[in-house]
Amino acid sequence: MKRNDEDWKECPDYITAGEKSCYFNTSYTSIWIPYCVKLANKDEVFDEKCFSVDEIVLPDPPVHLNWTLLNTSQTGIHGDIQVRWDPPPTADVQKGWITLEYELQYKEVNETKWKELEPRLSTMVPLYSLKTGRDYEIRVRSRQRTSEKFGEFSEILYVSFSQASLELVHCPEEIEFPWFLVVIFGACGLAVTGILVLLSKQPRLKMLIFPPVPVPKIKGIDPDLLKVML
Known part of the structure; x- marks a missing residue:
């Protein structure tokens, strides 16, 4: 009823x-x-x-699961990753008609028991202290916030901590020397030097650029009178 x-x-x-x-x-x-x-x-x-x-409606599974490496420990034994996904396309979460919370589960490939995190509203979750050199499986399911039951799990996301990928992340990129700046400043220097040389060979321009140093004079002495006395 x-x-x-x-x-x-x-x-x-x-x-x-x-x-x-x-x-x-x-x-x-x-x-x-x-x-x-x-x-x-x-x-x-x-x-x-x-x-x-x-x-009581059970939502479809989340989609587009992916992961990124956050960092690894100094010893290289453990690594942290960030897992992201999108809400089910059939769930209208953007307009607020439905509010979903998600439960993430993960385990090593050779294990049988899944480890689960507390349900949360966010569509991205960090996973800490995963062992490097191991392969993991991750899956996510969702439920309405007011419901007790979860929908079906998403497709499994595989995470592989290969040594090559870790070295790629940790090896800093070589800093390229800015050769183009050296070429630009060198060309400008040569141009300025050439202009100064050309200008120095022109008498009038030389007088304008390098005027003669005035002879010091003593105020109050007539130079013509001084010549007569001498």
Whole structure:
């Protein structure tokens, strides 16, 4: 029944969903409306649960999983990575009609037990202290924030800590010497030197650029009179 109703209705379909199941199609349910269901035998009620349709929808798996190396330890034994993914294309999370939280699980390839992180709303998660030289498997699933059940897992993302990739990350790139700057400054220097040489060979230009040093004079002495006295 609808939560605000008083009359319980019989299950419309016991066949489609299989044995010990009840199936409701869109003729009997609508989104955003709360319903209550109960399992009963005459006057005895065994279980009862209330929910809205949007709360129990299981989202599709996340897509586009990828990873990047953050850093490695000084000893090269452990490494940290960042895992990213996109929400399911069928989940309208951008407009806020649905809010998803994600659970990431990972393990080494030769292990059987998955390690899981606490569910979170973010679509990127760091993984710390992974052993280098090992291969890992990572998978992610999602659920609605108000739901208890997760949807199916995504495709498995494989992470390989090969020695070559670690050396590529850790080996700093060689610093290229700026030869083009040397050529530019050298050309400018030669041009300025050539101009100065050409100008120095022209008398008039030489007088303008390098005027003669004036002879020191003593104020108050007539040079013509001085010549006569001598």
